[in-house]
Amino acid sequence: MSDEIRNRIIAAAAQVYSQLGFRGATTRLIANEAGVNEVTLFRTFGSKADLLEAMLQSRMAANSAPTISGDLSDPAAEITAWCAQLLEHLRGHSHIIRKTIAEADERPEAACAACEGSNSASASLVLYVERLRNAGFADPEADVGTAVSMFMSAMFGDALYREIIPQAFPQPVAAAPARYVQTFLRSVGVRASLPDRSRQAKVAGTRRRSR
Amino acid sequence: MSDEIRNRIIAAAAQVYSQLGFRGATTRLIANEAGVNEVTLFRTFGSKADLLEAMLQSRMAANSAPTISGDLSDPAAEITAWCAQLLEHLRGHSHIIRKTIAEADERPEAACAACEGSNSASASLVLYVERLRNAGFADPEADVGTAVSMFMSAMFGDALYREIIPQAFPQPVAAAPARYVQTFLRSVGVRASLPDRSRQAKVAGTRRRSR
DNA sequence: AGTGCGTGCAAGCACCCACTTGCTTGCAGG
DNA sequence: CCTGCAAGCAAGTGGGTGCTTGCACGCACT
Numbered sequence: 109m110s111d112e113i114r115n116r117i118i119a120a121a122a123q124v125y126s127q128l129g130f131r132g133a134t135t136r137l138i139a140n141e142a143g144v145n146e147v148t149l150f151r152t153f154g155s156k157a158d159l160l161e162a163m164l165q166s167r168m169a170a171n172s173a174p175t176i177s178g179d180l181s182d183p184a185a186e187i188t189a190w191c192a193q194l195l196e197h198l199r200g201h202s203h204i205i206r207k208t209i210a211e212a213d214e215r216p217e218a219a220c221a222a223c224e225g226s227n228s229a230s231a232s233l234v235l236y237v238e239r240l241r242n243a244g245f246a247d248p249e250a251d252v253g254t255a256v257s258m259f260m261s262a263m264f265g266d267a268l269y270r271e272i273i274p275q276a277f278p279q280p281v282a283a284a285p286a287r288y289v290q291t292f293l294r295s296v297g298v299r300a301s302l303p304d305r306s307r308q309a310k311v312a313g314t315r316r317r318s319r
Numbered sequence: 320m321s322d323e324i325r326n327r328i329i330a331a332a333a334q335v336y337s338q339l340g341f342r343g344a345t346t347r348l349i350a351n352e353a354g355v356n357e358v359t360l361f362r363t364f365g366s367k368a369d370l371l372e373a374m375l376q377s378r379m380a381a382n383s384a385p386t387i388s389g390d391l392s393d394p395a396a397e398i399t400a401w402c403a404q405l406l407e408h409l410r411g412h413s414h415i416i417r418k419t420i421a422e423a424d425e426r427p428e429a430a431c432a433a434c435e436g437s438n439s440a441s442a443s444l445v446l447y448v449e450r451l452r453n454a455g456f457a458d459p460e461a462d463v464g465t466a467v468s469m470f471m472s473a474m475f476g477d478a479l480y481r482e483i484i485p486q487a488f489p490q491p492v493a494a495a496p497a498r499y500v501q502t503f504l505r506s507v508g509v510r511a512s513l514p515d516r517s518r519q520a521k522v523a524g525t526r527r528r529s530r
Numbered sequence: 531a532g533t534g535c536g537t538g539c540a541a542g543c544a545c546c547c548a549c550t551t552g553c554t555t556g557c558a559g560g
Numbered sequence: 561c562c563t564g565c566a567a568g569c570a571a572g573t574g575g576g577t578g579c580t581t582g583c584a585c586g587c588a589c590t
Contacts, residue, residue: 110536127424131342134577145538150579203424210421212483213338213414223484230487250505253489254498258473260487264480265472272423273434276441276471278464287465294461295506321566346548356568361549531590538585547576555568560561 114152117142121163126203130160130211164218167204173197173225176236180243183298184289187236191263192285194229198267206268230260237296247297255295262288325363328353332374337414341371341422375429378415384408384436387447391454394509395500398447402474403496405440409478417479441471448507458508466506473499 120142125133135156139146153159174193179186198205205222212219234256240246266284270277279287331353336344346367350357364370385404390397409416416433423430445467451457477495481488490498 113537129340129342129421131340135579136577146578147539147580148537151537156578206421209480209483210340210417214343216483219483223487226484227486247505251498251502254502255505257488257490258469258476258499258502261476261480262469262472265469265475269420269472269475272420272427272430273437275438276434277468279468287462288469291462291465291469291506294508295502297505324567345546347546357548358550358569359567362567367548533589535588536586539583541581543578543580545577548574550573551571553569553571556566558563558565560563 110152113142113144113148117144117149117152117159118163118166120144121159122167122204125160125163126207129207130215133160135159161218164204164208164221167201168221168225173229173232175228175232178236178239180240180245183236183240183245184286184293187233187293188286188289190233191289194263195267195285197225198263202268202271226260226264230256233259237298240298241296245298250296252296255292258295259288259292321363324353324355324359328355328360328363328370329374329377331355332370333378333415336371336374337418340418341426344371346370372429375415375419375432378412379432379435384440384443386439386443389447389450391451391456394447394451394456395497395504398444398504399497399500401444402500405474406478406496408436409474413479413482437471437475441467444470448509451509452507456509461507463507466503469506470499470503 117138121133121138124137124141128137133156135146135149138159139149142149149159153162174190174197176186176190208215208218208222234252237246237252237256241248241250241252246252266277266288270281277284328349332344332349335348335352339348344367346357346360349370350360353360360370364373385401385408387397387401419426419429419433445463448457448463448467452459452461452463457463477488477499481492488495
């Protein structure tokens with residue numbers, strides 16, 4: 109089976125592409141990184157463009173944008189868990205996403221695919237907050253669309269740029285999800301409006317502000 | 320004077336670089352775009368790297384991160400005006416910033432310079448909100464650092480990615496600053512806490528939510 | 531033993547890249 | 561008129577880069 113070699117090439121392509129981008133990812137570099145002759149690369153994928161497309165597709169297939177469970181009893185904990193998952197996923201693909209988005213002018217379809225996951229994530233959050241609002245736990249006057257858009261920008265910003273401009277992200281990585289969610293919930297008017305107050309103890313650790 | 324030619328080359332370099340990035344910005348393309356022989360490019364700047372460095376420096380010199388005036392009487396209007404200015408500036412350099420940040424792994428110093436402006440912008444906003452808080456107009460329990468960080472991420476996200484993934488930014492461009500600021504102010508607990516309530520009329524147009 | 535098949539290897543092709551050299555042209559200042 | 565300088569032009573250099581070709585090796589299957 110050439111399946112193992114195929115995977116090794118794709119992994120190498122991901123590695124090189126995420127560091128050097130499309131133009132910088134030469135077939136020689138990829139082949140070398142994969143420990144494979146350059147010719148097999150062309151024999152397996154046809155061309156450099158086809159290889160990188162296959163690689164992006166395989167990477168975005170593991171997109172798995174998590175959805176928020178429907179449990180309204182503890183919104184902060186619920187969204188924080190989801191947020192942590194989302195951040196982890198984005199951070200794992202940060203280099204590849206950054207390059208792909210930067211080259212969106214030249215290869216728009218790739219960039220679209222890269223962001224598809226975030227669309228569903230965003231929609232999932234909007235839905236959850238609307239349900240909160242309908243249940244009377246969120247401010248009916250809040251601008252949910254804007255708040256969610258800003259929240260998603262914050263997720264991308266943290267995942268993509270923290271390692272480049274760390275000073276712009278004062279919260280430590282571990283505490284970030286809880287504090288993002290807390291600030292987000294304030295912006296949509298969900299404060300201590302939990303139906304069962306005893307549940308707050310569960311997230312007490314995350315609700316301390318450090319300043 | 321070779322000054323006019325120098326400027327024309329730099330302008331062309333900016334144009335080409337913002338579309339194709341460092342690797343894609345070949346000296347031939349730049350010279351062609353500038354309407355100049357490729358040789359003069361090397362005679363004027365020495366090398367491609369030096370040329371692009373000079374170009375980035377000249378572009379970031381016009382960085383002009385606006386500062387928020389000290390007027391506390393109408394925070395929403397104050398910050399909204401500042402936010403609109405910031406967005407306009409970022410949007411004007413969106414392509415160049417995107418490329419420079421994406422290539423930060425290879426040319427870190429350039430990326431640092433590109434973000435320097437945003438640091439002072441962020442600091443300026445933190446300062447303003449702290450003054451609001453000290454004056455009793457903001458929630459003393461709010462997590463200002465996180466809120467500002469998220470707000471700045473939202474600014475970058477809007478400026479850099481709106482044209483690529485428009486569906487992630489539901490607010491129209493014109494209305495965006497006001498709605499971002501409104502949502503931000505909610506997150507730090509500034510609501511209708513204006514000292515002089517009659518001043519609210521001034522921002523009435525921006526406080527309607529559309530949804 | 532024979533037949534594919536997948537892979538490695540060496541070489542090469544045509545083109546692009548940053549950069550150089552040598553020469554010509556035009557134009558301003560003494 | 562002469563000199564110097566800035567710019568254009570033509571050609572070339574050494575090295576990359578995507579991709580191809582031809583051939584040899586090893587390994588499974590029958």
